[in-house]
Amino acid sequence: MSKSKLTQSVHAGSTGDTLYGGVVTPIYPSAAYDYESEVLYPRYFNTPNQKVVVQKLAALENGQDGLIFSSGMAAIMTSMFAMLRQGDHILFQNDLYGGTHHATLSELNRYGIHYSMVDTDDLKMFEAAIRKETKVIYIETPSNPLLKITDIAAVAKLAKKHGLITIIDNTFASPVNQNPIDFGIDIVTHSGTKYIGGHSDLCCGAAIASEKLIAKIRASALHFGGSSDAQTCYLIERSLKTIVLRVRQQNKNAMALAGFLQAEGKIGRVNYPGLKDHPGHRVARKQMPGGFGGMLSFEVKGNPDQFLRRLKLIRKAVSLGGVESTITSPAKTSHAKLTAAERKQVGISDKLLRLSVGIEEVEDLINDIKHAL
Ligand SMILES: *Cc1c(COP(=O)(O)O)cnc(C)c1O
Numbered sequence: 001m002s003k004s005k006l007t008q009s010v011h012a013g014s015t016g017d018t019l020y021g022g023v024v025t026p027i028y029p030s031a032a033y034d035y036e037s038e039v040l041y042p043r044y045f046n047t048p049n050q051k052v053v054v055q056k057l058a059a060l061e062n063g064q065d066g067l068i069f070s071s072g073m074a075a076i077m078t079s080m081f082a083m084l085r086q087g088d089h090i091l092f093q094n095d096l097y098g099g100t101h102h103a104t105l106s107e108l109n110r111y112g113i114h115y116s117m118v119d120t121d122d123l124k125m126f127e128a129a130i131r132k133e134t135k136v137i138y139i140e141t142p143s144n145p146l147l148k149i150t151d152i153a154a155v156a157k158l159a160k161k162h163g164l165i166t167i168i169d170n171t172f173a174s175p176v177n178q179n180p181i182d183f184g185i186d187i188v189t190h191s192g193t194k195y196i197g198g199h200s201d202l203c204c205g206a207a208i209a210s211e212k213l214i215a216k217i218r219a220s221a222l223h224f225g226g227s228s229d230a231q232t233c234y235l236i237e238r239s240l241k242t243i244v245l246r247v248r249q250q251n252k253n254a255m256a257l258a259g260f261l262q263a264e265g266k267i268g269r270v271n272y273p274g275l276k277d278h279p280g281h282r283v284a285r286k287q288m289p290g291g292f293g294g295m296l297s298f299e300v301k302g303n304p305d306q307f308l309r310r311l312k313l314i315r316k317a318v319s320l321g322g323v324e325s326t327i328t329s330p331a332k333t334s335h336a337k338l339t340a341a342e343r344k345q346v347g348i349s350d351k352l353l354r355l356s357v358g359i360e361e362v363e364d365l366i367n368d369i370k371h372a373l
Pocket of ligand 1 (some may be wrong): 071072073074097099100144169171172190191192193194203204205
C-alpha cells in the first residue's frame with residue numbers, strides 16, 4: 001500500500017462489502033458472536049468496525065496497532081492507568097488540556113500514583129523532575145490555548161535515557177500534521193471528537209502504539225470498558241476518508257488568518273506556530289511536516305464579549321476541529337476554574353480568544369472578523 005496519507009486515509013483498513021461487492025465497509029452492529037474461534041465483543045475492542053478504524057488510524061500515525069475508545073478522556077486515562085501502578089510517578093508538561101489536568105488532580109493521588117507538572121521550555125528543569133519512581137512522561141503539543149511547542153524528539157530522547165514510557169496527546173496537531181512515533185514517542189492519544197471526527201457530531205478517542213504496548217493497554221481497557229460502538233466507528237471511518245483534505249484546508253486557512261490578525265491594529269498578541277516569530281516555530285517546522293494546524297489564539301484590544309457577539313460566521317462554541325470555524329474564550333471555558341491571578345500567571349488573559357479554523361473560504365472568515373472588530 002502507498003505511504004501517501006491521502007491514499008491511506010481513503011483505503012487503509014476499509015474492507016468494502018465482500019458479500020455484495022459494495023465499495024463501503026458495512027456496519028456490523030452485532031454484540032454477540034460465535035465463541036468457537038476468537039470471541040468478538042465490543043468491549044474487547046475487536047469488532048469489525050472497530051478494527052477498520054484502528055487500521056486507518058495506525059496507518060495515518062505510522063503505528064503498529066491501536067484502540068478506538070468512546071472518548072478522548074477514555075483513551076488518555078486508560079493508557080495512563082495501564083502503564084502505572086501504586087507508588088509510581090508520572091511527569092506531565094504543565095500546560096495540559098483542562099480535562100486531563102482535572103482528571104490528574106482528582107484521580108491519580110487516590111490510587112497512590114504521584115505526579116509533577118513541569119514546564120518543557122527548559123528541558124534541563126524537566127529532566128530534573130524525573131525521580132527513581134518515574135515511569136511515564138506525558139506531553140501535549142501544540143498546547144491549549146497558547147499553542148506552545150514542546151520538542152517531541154528531545155523529550156523522547158530524554159525518556160529513553162531514563163527508561164521511561166512516553167505518552168503524547170496529539171489532538172491539536174492531528175495525524176495529518178504530526179506523527180510523534182516517528183520522533184520516538186511510545187503512545188499517541190487523540191480526542192477523536194476533534195479532527196478525526198471533524199464534523200462536531202461524534203465523540204471518540206484513540207491510542208496508537210506498538211503491538212506490545214497496545215496489548216498492555218487493551219488488557220486494562222476491557223476492564224475500564226470505554227469502547228466505541230459500530231455506528232460511531234462507521235462515522236469515524238467515513239470522517240477519516242477526508243481528514244487529509246480537511247486538515248490541509250484548515251492549515252492553509254489558519255496560516256492566512258494568523259497573518260491577517262498579526263497585521264491588524266485592533267488585535268494584540270497572535271499565537272500560531274506557523275508564524276516565524278512564534279518561539280516554537282523552528283521546532284514546529286521540524287516535527288509538524290504536514291502543516292501547523294488549524295488552531296490559533298489571539299488577544300483583542302477591545303471588549304472581547306462585544307467582538308464575539310458581532311461575529312456572524314464564526315460560531316461561539318466549545319470543542320474544536322470541525323469543518324465549521326468556532327471560537328471560545330478560554331478564561332470563560334477551559335480555564336474558568338482557575339483564579340484570575342492563576343490565569344495571568346499561565347498567560348491566559350480575559351482578552352484571549354481561541355479560534356478553531358474551519359474549511360470555509362478564508363476571505364469570508366477574514367471579513368467576519370473585520371466586521372466584528
Ligand atoms: C477534547 C480534548 C480532550 C478530551 O477528549 P474528549 O473526546 O472530550 O474526551 C483531550 N485532549 C485534548 C487536547 C482535547 O482537545
